[in-house]
Amino acid sequence: MIEKLHAATEAVIELDQALVRRSASLPRSKADRALKSLSRAANHGVLWFAVAGLLAVRKGPTRRAAARGVVAIAGTSPTVNLAMKLLLPRRRPAAELMPPRRRLSSPPTSSSFPSGHAASAAAFTTAVAMESPLVGAAIAPLAAAVAYSRVHTGVHWGSDVVAGAAVGTGIALATRRWWPVHPDEPAEVRPDVEAAALDEGRGLLVLVNPNSGIDGEDPSEQVRSVWPNARIVNPKEGMDLIEQIDKEISDSVDEVKALGVAGGDGSVAAMASVAARKKLPLAVIPAGTLNHFARDIGVEGILDVDDAVREGHAVGVDLATVKVDGQPKRWFINTASLGGYPDMVSLREKWQGKWGKWPAAAVALVRVLHQAQPLEVRINGKKHKVWLLFVGNGPYRPRGFAPTRRPRLDDGLLDIRYVRADIKWSRMRFVASALAGALHRSRTYVQQERPNLVVEVLGPAVAIATDGEVGPEGNRFRFAAHEAALHAYREEHGRNNLT
Known part of the structure; x- marks a missing residue:
């Protein structure tokens, strides 16, 4: 057994040396400078954090992919750099093996095994692919280029890169134990029910919270453009939101046939409680920071509910209440x-x-x-x-x-x-x-x-x-x-x- 292990180790060393020699013999090209720059950009995961920031701009699978990718790097980096490199020391390739134009100006001095760059690249890409396979496939070539850049610049052996990639992939897959991957599908709800069909929002009272969300955009104009005949109200400072909506309904000249809300979960919860009590259908427009309820019922934006409002299609959704010391019910959606x-x-x-x-x-x-x-x-x-x-x-x-x-x-x-x-x-x-x-x-x-x-x-x-x-x-x-x-x-x- 020991002899077989020794033979396998010798074979890996020979293969590593052959790969370094083969890489060093490649002719000068524009790829030399590009790979050096890419290798430096990936120091400390900066490249992947920048990619995560771009992915997080858009809600949905790409934002979840960015979050899982960052978590995977957070688990991979200390595992490789604070544990494995200390327990498994290995010399890096001699600088003389690579042409001067390839060498990094500040080469790393830590253990060569395993490659932290390859580990982070694999961890991030695998985690992203778990949430969004298409995005994962798109960034996979970049991750492969980062991993190879460590051999091309002469700071890692090929087996360092392979081992690092294996560790990063494994840690990314392990995140499923704490954070299961869910299909991007809404929750199961009650079968379709009839609701008031409203042309261009006529008979619709919409609460718009201009302070919801993280981008500072007031959704009022979007609501007006889609439902020009709707009545739009904003929260009044110092007034209970539920009491305000009750008063708006009672004071309305025209009959209120349905309610709408553009805001975060707090605003949605208030309108849902009024809608449930008065048995009015509710149009939810996600305009907050998290929008858990809208996401769970399958609404990503105002266009997802526009046709339903025009045609009168709705679904039945469970709600919950809590009574505190015998006081009136307090409804909650989440x-x-x-x-x-x-x-x-x-x-x-x-x-x-x-x-x-x-x-x-x-x-x-x-x-x-x-x-x-x-x-x-x-x-x-x-x-x-x-x-x-x-x-x-x-x-x-x-x-x-x-x-x-x-x-x-x-x-x-x-x-x-x-x-x-x-x-x-x-x-x-x-x-x-x-x-x-x-x-x-x-x-x-x-x-x-x-x-x-x-x-x-x-x-x-x-x-x-x-x-x-x-x-x-x-x-x-x-x-x-x-x-x-x-x-x-x-x-x-x-x-x-x-x-």
């Missing part, structure tokens, strides 16, 4: 939470632009759990201590600590998750399980799906957060799922295979 979960989401969204989604989520989780105080609660009559509690409108996926998508909005269920605080070393055990992708085996993490939930806080009143907005404080929270409570405009069933 999530509600008690404890430290709202802080964790806020920190994750604040940091994910710098570090990527999953590293930001992990750091935010550790920070919130470190600072949190456990809540003594009764959950459906059973006493518990919890660090945080999450309730989703519909089952979210993945089943870990940072759910992002919903495959269904038609089963009348709540997604209930909480972290127990009544187990020894619960926070440490929870974080370890989350980082290992093994929460489904952890006793500290509980996930259930049921149509209703009652949570009683045994201590000082606490505030609830719904759809990113902090709500009232209370001690008794009664959650419930409501089947097909909202009729949302969307293209006819079967068109574009949305359901």
Whole structure:
């Protein structure tokens, strides 16, 4: 066995040397300067971060691809540069083997094995291809050129590049354990239902939030151009949004036959609560930063709902409510939470632009759990201590600590998750399980799906957060799922295979 391993090693060394000699013998060309520049551009992942920035400009698969690519590099770089290079030292090729025109002005001095450039290139490209195969195929030649540039400039052996690419590919594929790849499809909803058919928006009351989104663009003009007969209102400062819409409806001279909203999830949640209560169909125009609800019901922009509004096509979508100490129902379209979960989401969204989604989520989780105080609660009559509690409108996926998508909005269920605080070393055990992708085996993490939930806080009143907005404080929270409570405009069933 040892002899076979020695022979294989000798064969790899000979092949490495032959490849370097062959590369060194190539005639002078414009590729020499281009490959040197490309190799330098990829230092510290700068090239890939720039590509990620370009991909992130557009919402959808390319933005998710950029985020996964950055996360893959974040896992690959320390693995290769801080671990493997120290454990597996190897001399780099002698500078004299390459013509002077090929050599880098500041050649690296760390271990040659494996190639960090090749590892990052492979990690980023593989991760991007997992979310968007076409984009992955488009940048694959660039990644291959970066990997070869390390041999062409004489700073790596061929086997360094192959090993680095293998490590990067493996780490990118491993991200699926924490962050499953989901098809770019909307959630399942109730079958098509009839709704008011409105010509050019006549009878449509649309709330436009000019402060939504990250680009600073007011969507009012777009709404007016598509629905010139719609009545457009903006949020009034200092006035509750739901109360404002109720008043706008009652004061309207013409009959309001449907509602519309152009804004983020907070604005959508307010309009959805009014639409559900008054049994009016709702046209959702994603104009916020995240637009989780619009994405999940299959709406990417105003043109996706224009035909549906004209023809009167809608689908039934489940909503959820929470009653706080017997107060009127508070509707929510995405999530509600008690404890430290709202802080964790806020920190994750604040940091994910710098570090990527999953590293930001992990750091935010550790920070919130470190600072949190456990809540003594009764959950459906059973006493518990919890660090945080999450309730989703519909089952979210993945089943870990940072759910992002919903495959269904038609089963009348709540997604209930909480972290127990009544187990020894619960926070440490929870974080370890989350980082290992093994929460489904952890006793500290509980996930259930049921149509209703009652949570009683045994201590000082606490505030609830719904759809990113902090709500009232209370001690008794009664959650419930409501089947097909909202009729949302969307293209006819079967068109574009949305359901």
